[in-house]
Amino acid sequence: MGIKDDAVEVRAQGWRTLAALHGSIEAELEKALQASSDLSVVEYTVLDALSRQDGWHMRMQQLARATALSSSATTRLVNRLEDRGLLTRILCADDRRGIYTELTVDGQKLLEEAKPVHDETLASALEAAESMPELEPLVRALGALQV
Amino acid sequence: MGIKDDAVEVRAQGWRTLAALHGSIEAELEKALQASSDLSVVEYTVLDALSRQDGWHMRMQQLARATALSSSATTRLVNRLEDRGLLTRILCADDRRGIYTELTVDGQKLLEEAKPVHDETLASALEAAESMPELEPLVRALGALQV
DNA sequence: GCTAGATAGTTGCGCAAACAACTACTTTTT
DNA sequence: AAAAAGTAGTTGTTTGCGCAACTATCTAGC
Numbered sequence: 001m002g003i004k005d006d007a008v009e010v011r012a013q014g015w016r017t018l019a020a021l022h023g024s025i026e027a028e029l030e031k032a033l034q035a036s037s038d039l040s041v042v043e044y045t046v047l048d049a050l051s052r053q054d055g056w057h058m059r060m061q062q063l064a065r066a067t068a069l070s071s072s073a074t075t076r077l078v079n080r081l082e083d084r085g086l087l088t089r090i091l092c093a094d095d096r097r098g099i100y101t102e103l104t105v106d107g108q109k110l111l112e113e114a115k116p117v118h119d120e121t122l123a124s125a126l127e128a129a130e131s132m133p134e135l136e137p138l139v140r141a142l143g144a145l146q147v
Numbered sequence: 148m149g150i151k152d153d154a155v156e157v158r159a160q161g162w163r164t165l166a167a168l169h170g171s172i173e174a175e176l177e178k179a180l181q182a183s184s185d186l187s188v189v190e191y192t193v194l195d196a197l198s199r200q201d202g203w204h205m206r207m208q209q210l211a212r213a214t215a216l217s218s219s220a221t222t223r224l225v226n227r228l229e230d231r232g233l234l235t236r237i238l239c240a241d242d243r244r245g246i247y248t249e250l251t252v253d254g255q256k257l258l259e260e261a262k263p264v265h266d267e268t269l270a271s272a273l274e275a276a277e278s279m280p281e282l283e284p285l286v287r288a289l290g291a292l293q294v
Numbered sequence: 295g296c297t298a299g300a301t302a303g304t305t306g307c308g309c310a311a312a313c314a315a316c317t318a319c320t321t322t323t324t
Numbered sequence: 325a326a327a328a329a330g331t332a333g334t335t336g337t338t339t340g341c342g343c344a345a346c347t348a349t350c351t352a353g354c
Contacts, residue, residue, distance in 0.1 A: 008266045014289045015172065015269055019192075022169040023215030025162065040310090045166075060333060068170030073311055075334055080310095097319045097332040119155045122162055141288035142161045187340090207303060217342050222304055224340090244302040244349045 017138050024135075025125045032121040037114040042067050042077060044118060047086065047111040050103045057090065057100040086110060164285050171282075172272045179268040184261040189214050189224060191265060194233065194258040197250045204237065204247040233257060 026041055033039045039047070049066045050056055058066070064074040078101055081087050086107035092098030103111070126142075129135040173188055180186045186194070196213045197203055205213070211221040225248055228234045233254035239245030250258070273289075276282040 008270070010290070010293065011269055011273065012266060014292055017292070018165070018169055018172075018289060020215065022165055025165075027215070042310095061331090068167065068174070070312055071333065072313080072335080076310075079334095092332095095320075095332080099333070119159060122158055123155075126158065137292050138289070141292065142165060142285070143157070145161055145164070145284050145288065146157065189340095208301090218303065219305080219343080220341055227340095239302095242302080242350075246303070 014138075017134060021129055021135050021138055024129055025122065028121050028125040028128075029118065032117050033114060036117040037110055039110070039114055042069065043081060044111075044114055046077060046081060046101075047103065047107055047114070048118075050087065050101065051108065051111055057102040059092070059098050059100055063101065081107070161285075164281060168276055168282050168285055168289075171276055172269065175268050175272040175275075176265065179264050180261060183264040184257055186257070186261055189216065190228060191258075191261055193224060193228060193248075194250065194254055194261070195265075197234065197248065198255065198258055204249040206239070206245050206247055210248065228254070 029041050029044070033041060033044050037044075045067050046063060049063065050058055060071065060074055060078065063069075063078070064071050067074065067077070069077065078087065078089070082089060082101075085104055087101050087103050090100040090102055092100055126139055130139045176188050176191070180188060180191050184191075192214050193210060196210065197205055207218065207221055207225065210216075210225070211218050214221065214224070216224065225234065225236070229236060229248075232251055234248050234250050237247040237249055239247055273286055277286045
């Protein structure tokens with residue numbers, strides 16, 4: 001019984017650590033991306049996901065999954081980015097319910113500008129987290145994932 | 148140069164994995180806690196943090212840190228829980244700017260009711276994540292943290 | 295002891311999120 | 325071939341968040 005209870009406690013502690021690390025990284029990225037490119041973290045995630053996609057286009061549902069957002073939030077997120085000229089909607093030829101989104105040249109340019117900021121901020125956020133005793137083990141585990 | 152670029156890419160991939168795992172666990176917990184106890188994940192986090200605190204009281208700032216929320220959001224979060232009678236505000240004697248929050252009996256009762264739901268949902272969410280190839284390594288690393 | 299600056303918490307405001315209801319299109323069933 | 329069920333995306337509405345401005349209190353410097 002004690003063993004089982006321990007497992008529960010270990011999982012809960014692990015989840016708290018995961019949430020804390022996620023929160024601190026996200027906050028850092030939010031600040032940095034907002035300041036450098038007027039992008040939120042999810043907005044950056046969309047641009048980045050599109051740029052890493054073959055053919056540079058994705059459907060709304062894929063985008064919703066990639067950002068962990070509801071489909072209504074995805075609609076409005078894409079609206080914002082479209083209004084800023086960073087991506088365009090393209091009707092799906094084979095499935096007329098579907099809509100592809102694709103980076104514009106401006107979108108690619110802004111992403112290229114934001115990416116170094118993102119990567120450097122991520123590195124420094126991880127470094128900062130590594131110096132916090134309660135986060136350190138998870139940061140190390142994260143770095144050792146797929147070397 | 149290639150080595151350095153690789154490190155950047157590994158970190159970015161690790162961050163995406165972390166965010167995806169965090170998002171999927173949080174969504175599961177949100178659903179389950181909402182259904183069973185009408186609590187959001189942050190609300191549960193507050194109750195849980197208070198219950199694990201010596202003397203069962205924390206100051207607003209501590210709570211803000213524990214939940215990764217702004218202080219204004221913390222004020223309103225505490226308002227909601229106080230309105231529901233789950234915790235009470237207590238003025239700080241030694242520092243009259245400060246305010247302690249403390250679980251009420253009802254708060255303790257609701258937490259006791261929600262905790263098994265939380266723990267079981269967490270376990271099943273981790274199990275589900277473990278069967279997704281892109282999340283599996285991180286889940287394993289999380290489980291191996293502090294055995 | 296008094297002013298200057300820091301810290302704790304709250305409030306006004308704009309924004310982005312989820313949910314549910316809706317339209318449009320596709321696939322399945324019969 | 326028509327009806328039923330399912331899927332893709334959008335819109336109305338409510339809720340909770342962060343930022344900036346504010347009050348109240350504490351702490352230093354002189």
